[in-house]
Amino acid sequence: MNNPEDPIIKGRSVAEDGIPKTNEPVSSAVAGPEASTHRHEPHQPPRQHLPQKLFEKRKRVHNKRIDGPFRRFKWLVMLVALGIYYVTPWIRWNRGAYAPDQAVLVDIANRRFYMFDIEIWPHEFYFVAGLLIMAGIGLFLVTSAVGRAWCGYACPQTVWTDLFQHIDRFVDGDRNARIRLDQAPWGPGKIAKRSFKWSIYLLVSLVTGGAWILYFADAPTLLREFFAGEADPVAYMTVGILTLTTFTLGGFMREQVCIYMCPWPRIQSAMLDEKSLLVTYKDWRGEPRGSVKKAEKDPAHFGDCIDCLQCVAVCPTGIDIREGPQIGCITCALCIDACDRVMAEVGRPRGLIDYATLEDCEREARGETPRSPWRTLLRPRTVAYSLIWGSIGAAMLFALGTRTRTDLTVSPDRNPPFMLMSDGSVRNAYTLRLRNMEGRPRDMEVAIEGLPGAVIWTDTIGRGGAAPRQMISVPADQTRAVRAYVAVPRGTPAQDFSFRVTSQDEQRETALEETRFSAPGEDG
Amino acid sequence: MANERPSGKRIDLPTGTETVGHEWDGIEELDTPMPRWWLWTLYLTIIWGVVYIVLYPAWPLIERGTEGVLGWSSRGQLAQEMRVADQSRQTVREALSQIPIERLPDNSPLMAQAVAGGRAAFLVNCVQCHGSGAAGSPGYPNLNDDDWLWGGDLRAIEYTITHGIRQQAHDKTRMSAMPPYEGVFEPAQLNELVSHVLSLSGKAPPTAAGAQIYADNCVVCHGPAGGGDRAQGAPALNDAIWLYGSAREDVARQILDPRMGMMPKWERRLDPVTIKMLAAYVHSLGGGEDFVEVAKDPEIQVDEQP
Numbered sequence: 001m002n003n004p005e006d007p008i009i010k011g012r013s014v015a016e017d018g019i020p021k022t023n024e025p026v027s028s029a030v031a032g033p034e035a036s037t038h039r040h041e042p043h044q045p046p047r048q049h050l051p052q053k054l055f056e057k058r059k060r061v062h063n064k065r066i067d068g069p070f071r072r073f074k075w076l077v078m079l080v081a082l083g084i085y086y087v088t089p090w091i092r093w094n095r096g097a098y099a100p101d102q103a104v105l106v107d108i109a110n111r112r113f114y115m116f117d118i119e120i121w122p123h124e125f126y127f128v129a130g131l132l133i134m135a136g137i138g139l140f141l142v143t144s145a146v147g148r149a150w151c152g153y154a155c156p157q158t159v160w161t162d163l164f165q166h167i168d169r170f171v172d173g174d175r176n177a178r179i180r181l182d183q184a185p186w187g188p189g190k191i192a193k194r195s196f197k198w199s200i201y202l203l204v205s206l207v208t209g210g211a212w213i214l215y216f217a218d219a220p221t222l223l224r225e226f227f228a229g230e231a232d233p234v235a236y237m238t239v240g241i242l243t244l245t246t247f248t249l250g251g252f253m254r255e256q257v258c259i260y261m262c263p264w265p266r267i268q269s270a271m272l273d274e275k276s277l278l279v280t281y282k283d284w285r286g287e288p289r290g291s292v293k294k295a296e297k298d299p300a301h302f303g304d305c306i307d308c309l310q311c312v313a314v315c316p317t318g319i320d321i322r323e324g325p326q327i328g329c330i331t332c333a334l335c336i337d338a339c340d341r342v343m344a345e346v347g348r349p350r351g352l353i354d355y356a357t358l359e360d361c362e363r364e365a366r367g368e369t370p371r372s373p374w375r376t377l378l379r380p381r382t383v384a385y386s387l388i389w390g391s392i393g394a395a396m397l398f399a400l401g402t403r404t405r406t407d408l409t410v411s412p413d414r415n416p417p418f419m420l421m422s423d424g425s426v427r428n429a430y431t432l433r434l435r436n437m438e439g440r441p442r443d444m445e446v447a448i449e450g451l452p453g454a455v456i457w458t459d460t461i462g463r464g465g466a467a468p469r470q471m472i473s474v475p476a477d478q479t480r481a482v483r484a485y486v487a488v489p490r491g492t493p494a495q496d497f498s499f500r501v502t503s504q505d506e507q508r509e510t511a512l513e514e515t516r517f518s519a520p521g522e523d524g
Numbered sequence: 525m526a527n528e529r530p531s532g533k534r535i536d537l538p539t540g541t542e543t544v545g546h547e548w549d550g551i552e553e554l555d556t557p558m559p560r561w562w563l564w565t566l567y568l569t570i571i572w573g574v575v576y577i578v579l580y581p582a583w584p585l586i587e588r589g590t591e592g593v594l595g596w597s598s599r600g601q602l603a604q605e606m607r608v609a610d611q612s613r614q615t616v617r618e619a620l621s622q623i624p625i626e627r628l629p630d631n632s633p634l635m636a637q638a639v640a641g642g643r644a645a646f647l648v649n650c651v652q653c654h655g656s657g658a659a660g661s662p663g664y665p666n667l668n669d670d671d672w673l674w675g676g677d678l679r680a681i682e683y684t685i686t687h688g689i690r691q692q693a694h695d696k697t698r699m700s701a702m703p704p705y706e707g708v709f710e711p712a713q714l715n716e717l718v719s720h721v722l723s724l725s726g727k728a729p730p731t732a733a734g735a736q737i738y739a740d741n742c743v744v745c746h747g748p749a750g751g752g753d754r755a756q757g758a759p760a761l762n763d764a765i766w767l768y769g770s771a772r773e774d775v776a777r778q779i780l781d782p783r784m785g786m787m788p789k790w791e792r793r794l795d796p797v798t799i800k801m802l803a804a805y806v807h808s809l810g811g812g813e814d815f816v817e818v819a820k821d822p823e824i825q826v827d828e829q830p
Binding site: 413414415416419420421422423424427429459460462463464483485490 | 810814
């Protein structure tokens with residue numbers, strides 16, 4: 001079969017499954033006798049090898065312990081961030097007898113958001129939206145000034161990954177020991193170590209998820225209920241989900257989240273420019289790389305980089321910063337600490353890897369003196385972001401300072417729109433919602449404006465007490481719905497008028513709400 | 525070749541994956557293994573399914589289905605939820621059944637609950653005649669206003685709901701009849717009388733002849749000034765509210781061939797607590813009257829304009 005002399009298949013044969021095939025159409029006129037049985041054989045052109053895999057298999061990161069100014073700064077940020085997260089729910093704040101005493105409380109059940117002296121009602125949610133906008137613009141500002149500082153220091157994924165990597169180091173030892181343990185076969189020792197480590201992971205995750213729910217209810221009560229098994233199912237579910245996400249995202253996925261899952265690196269790379277501070281390897285100084293020995297032999301040829309790979313070893317995302325700025329770099333600057341240490345040991349100036357702007361890098365490469373990193377912070381773009389950020393903040397503070405804690409909404413009865421009384425007068429009914437947003441009960445005066453001769457009474461006051469204005473007491477921090485009846489003398493036409501509510505305290509806050517008085521004869 | 529398998533399967537070189545061994549015109553299929561997470565999800569759903577089948581109703585059989593060891597059913601769950609809802613209302617209902625209706629306004633939280641319960645019952649039982657806003661229609665009284673045929677305090681309303689109006693063969697029902705005057709009056713006399721009735725509320729000029737006819741025929745029930753009489757459900761003729769219309773022909777028709785509304789008695793259809801809640805709701809619509817001690821002294825005139 002597989003005969004090279006066969007005229008049909010000569011030179012063109014594709015013999016992958018033992019049957020020679022051709023990619024050319026075969027005419028039966030020229031084909032040999034056997035060819036007719038082959039010409040419809042399935043065949044395909046020769047395959048070509050793709051140069052590389054399309055999928056990069058994960059390389060586990062075992063970052064080496066390092067100490068230095070940036071590592072210490074990272075410790076500090078971690079301490080502050082975790083401190084804020086765990087301590088905040090326990091801060092008490094006296095708001096009087098009618099409001100909870102937790103300083104920061106998102107009271108979803110009662111639709112209130114407390115933050116120290118500020119209390120937000122659902123209709124004031126734009127304050128929260130404004131805070132979120134400020135957080136967004138704050139990230140723009142930080143990114144354009146100091147690059148991905150958020151990613152490197154303050155992002156929860158970074159903080160918790162850092163925490164878990166310290167646990168790794170605590171249980172399994174430093175980089176080399178961890179690599180060895182990874183490669184070691186499973187045995188009693190490895191099982192013990194792994195289960196011990198994962199138990200710590202789980203504990204940390206549980207504490208992470210557990211702290212989250214304390215923001216949504218009175219912390220001491222909830223904590224006691226939680227462990228007594230009396231808390232709401234949603235509390236257990238939330239803790240369960242957050243424990244699971246912390247366990248997987250912080251314990252196992254780590255830098256994969258930053259590189260593949262998080263959209264923020266992509267957005268940030270669009271916001272960085274040549275004036276943003278980056279963690280950069282100064283290749284004009286470091287290249288070509290060569291060990292200390294090689295450099296001693298030929299000092300003119302080699303650069304400062306001695307190719308010790310310490311910058312790779314300490315990197316929490318496992319990248320090589322010498323390949324240039326890349327999406328995996330969260331700019332935590334631990335490689336700066338590592339490189340500076342090595343440079344000090346080999347007696348070369350620090351800053352082979354350093355915070356620098358691309359512009360300054362070029363300048364430095366040309367032999368000019370670079371500007372101080374601090375000076376690079378001040379430029380039109382950062383100033384503009386700061387101004388936008390600040391003005392939103394100022395506007396919100398102004399709104400917060402001048403907002404009124406008294407409000408009124410009016411909904412007229414539609415069915416029936418008006419009521420003829422036996423004496424010929426006409427009565428309309430309204431549902432008034434009096435909002436008392438202060439943490440104390442207040443008396444409020446409800447008055448009618450723009451409706452001559454009108455009297456008002458309510459479901460509790462009774463028509464005997466009808467008067468042009470009524471006093472209604474509203475409980476602390478609540479909306480009181482009042483059914484109000486307004487009656488006008490016979491012959492008053494339908495018209496618009498207003499309810500005015502005035503708080504009866506030294507603030508004398510007032511709210512005006514226009515509505516309609518319906519009467520017979522209107523609309524047929 | 526080296527990558528051939530006896531079954532016609534071979535290893536695809538670029539991907540390193542085995543083919544399934546079929547070829548269709550040169551197109552081959554790779555036997556790419558399922559992702560492990562997918563397989564594990566599949567196994568978990570199978571396990572979940574088995575557990576579910578054991579615990580819950582699952583397999584349909586000829587008459588019924590398998591019941592599951594937990595004994596759960598959607599009907600049972602509904603019944604359970606209804607029981608819980610009933611129980612949560614039980615305390616309110618008990619409190620309502622014990623409190624005398626005269627005392628109900630003093631207990632404003634209970635009154636508010638009664639009004640809310642009454643609103644629900646009203647929407648089921650009463651809107652057919654009185655309308656969803658309780659504003660009535662010609663012949664069906666408006667319950668929002670302050671004009672009451674049989675009395676507008678809580679007890680009177682409760683009595684009316686309980687025993688109905690003009691119910692046959694029911695001793696306690698509100699009963700009265702306006703006699704028909706068909707053929708009694710000359711047309712001119714009728715005209716005078718209608719004028720007088722309308723003059724009571726200022727809608728027509730008074731006439732002496734009309735007043736005389738009124739005094740002879742109507743005063744007994746409707747009163748000299750047309751104030752009506754709640755004891756027998758005689759409507760007030762001197763106010764702005766007319767159940768069957770205030771035009772001359774409406775009034776004339778009501779004199780000659782009176783229509784008299786009926787209202788069902790709800791005594792055995794609704795339990796006393798529901799009736800109490802309905803009374804509270806109707807009373808709360810804006811025209812409810814305070815108690816006047818009518819029972820002690822029938823001579824006391826109920827205040828028409830409280």
